[in-house]
Amino acid sequence: MKVFSLPKRLLNRALVYAGLFGIIFQLTAACYAWWHDIGLQAGWFLTLLAPLLCIASGTVSALQLQKEPE
Numbered sequence: 518m519k520v521f522s523l524p525k526r527l528l529n530r531a532l533v534y535a536g537l538f539g540i541i542f543q544l545t546a547a548c549y550a551w552w553h554d555i556g557l558q559a560g561w562f563l564t565l566l567a568p569l570l571c572i573a574s575g576t577v578s579a580l581q582l583q584k585e586p587e
Contacts, residue, residue, distance in 0.1 A: 532575035539568030
C-alpha cells in the first residue's frame with residue numbers, strides 16, 4: 518500500500534501547495550463569516566473545487582503536467 522507523499526517535480530508540488538493553501542483559505546473565510554454572522558452563498562462549497570483540482574493535478578498521474586519518475 519502506498520502512503521501519500523508529495524510529488525517530486527516542482528510544478529506538481531507547487532500545485533499541491535496552492536491547492537492546500539486554497540482549501541485553508543476558503544475554510545478560514547467560512548469560519549470568519551460564520552463567526553461574524555455573515556451569510557454565505559448557497560453554493561459556497563463549490564469554491565472548494567478549484568483547490569481540489571489543483572491538488573488532483575499535482576498528485577494524480579493522469580492529470581500531472583510533469584510526469585513523475587517511477
